[in-house]
Amino acid sequence: MKSFRKELSLELPTRRGFVNITRDVAAGVRESGVQEGFALVNAMHITASVFINDDESGLHQDFDRWLEELAPHEPVSHYQHNQTGEDNGDAHLKRQVMGREVVVAITAGELDFGPWEQIFYGEFDGRRRKRVLIKIIGE
Secondary structure (H helix, E strand, O other): OEEEEEEEEEOOOOOOEEEEOHHHHHHHHHHHOOOEEEEEEEEOOOOEEEEEEOOOHHHHHHHHHHHHHHOOOOOHHHOHHHHHOOOOHHHHHHHHHHOOEEEEEEEOOEEOOOOOOEEEEEEOOOOOOEEEEEEEEEO
16 A cells, blocks of 8 residues: 655635645645545644535635634634634634545546535635645555
8 A cells, every 4th residue: 555645835815715726636646656545635724624615716705705704703802712812713613614624535546526526725814834734545
C-alpha cells in the first residue's frame, strides 16, 4: 500500500470565502501514483473547512449568507471565546457546521465523484496563511 502526503497553502485576502481545490487534490492523486484507494482532504486550522458541493457562485453566496445568519461575526462581544482577545468566535462555529474534512474514493487513478461534486476550502477567519492536508492511501 502506498501513502502520499501533500500540503496546500492558502491565504484569502478576505475574512470569508470559498476556493475550489479539486484540481489541486486531483494533481495530488496523480503525483501519488495511487490507482485504487482514498484521498482524505482536511483543513489544518480550526477556523477553516473542507467540504464537497457544487461549484455554483449563487450557492456559495447562499452558504456565506446562511452561515452569517447562523453565527454572525458581529457583535464580537456575543461570543465567550472572544473574551480571550480574539474576534473569531463565529469562525469556529461556521467551521463546525461546514466540517473539517472529506474523504473521496480513488478509482482508476481518478477522484471518484458523483455529478457536480467538487472539493472546496472554506475560510471563515482569513487574511493569513493556512494549510490544507491531502493524504492519499491505496495501491
